[in-house]
Amino acid sequence: MVRKELYAALDTFIAGLRARDPAQVPWANDVFYTENNVALIPGDGLWNTITALGPYDLRFADEDTDQVALFTCVEETNAVSPAAFRLGLKDGRVTEAEGIIARNADEGLTFSPQTFEPKPVMEAMVPPEERSTREELLALADGYFETIEQNDGTIHTRFHPDCNRVENGLQTTNNPDFVVPVARLGCEEQFRLGNYLYDDRLRGRRFPLVDLERGIVLAHGFIDHCGKIGDYELTDGTKVSSPIRRPHTYYLTEAFKIRAGAIEQIEADFITVPYHMPSPWDGREG
Secondary structure, three states: OOHHHHHHHHHHHHHHHHOOOHHHOOEEEEEEEEEOOEEOOEOEOHHHHOOEEOOOOEEEEEOOOOEEEEEEEEEEOOEEEEEEEEEEEEOOEEEEEEEEEOOHHHHOOOOOOOOOOOOHHHHOOOOHHHOOOHHHHHHHHHHHHHHHOOOOOOOOOOEEEEEEEEEOOEEOOOOOOOOOHHHHOOHHHHHHOOOOOOOOEEEEEEEEEEEOOOOEEEEEEEEEEOOOOOEEEOOOOOEEEOOOOOOEEEEEEEEEEEEOOEEEEEEEEEEEEOOOOOOOOOOOOO
């Protein structure tokens, strides 16, 4: 399918979701659907509770694998949550769909200010002379995950000097106003200092969508925290303490924008799930 057709299929899915009417979506007979890492019947979960869809619309597509994805935000009565969706299609029908809704209000988190604004860097097409191959894009995205895992200051990918990261609607790099001090640093500096040594595993990595023209890789995975690390030193000798001291896992959906062989921007939505929770997508690749 071409980009226009994939975006049209996404629009149909979103229209059905807005209407709380899964019958509007052309599902395949064997569709596999998940929300927040749990297999559901299409029409359950968010389909029952959505009251509005925000205007934020970061979309991208893989014309070779018939995949399309969207980062947006959803309202459920009195709370707005970051959300991301991925669809896989075959013969015009949705064969697989997954969504992540970061319901921070349910976890007692009141981060502010969450902003859902267009990001020109993420939306721009990459000039042909600055594009990477599918294999190169996947290697850079996986290298980012390698850099996070047991982060000791070693960089396994390449970062653009102006790289920024947005997580659950919050900019967590080059942001001196964010509550976490490390957010004042850029992408590479955060990792080169080894700030995330307490990220023990980044497992269950999946990369179902690569948008070659936009230079975007969509990834899913889990970050496990064993909770055993307390005080530790950054690579510059600064003494810090781990914010996570009990077994804990994040499930994430992450989009990497790559231009000229370097990660230029990152968009991520993630939620807390039971420690070492498996994925319902295990064994379903391909």
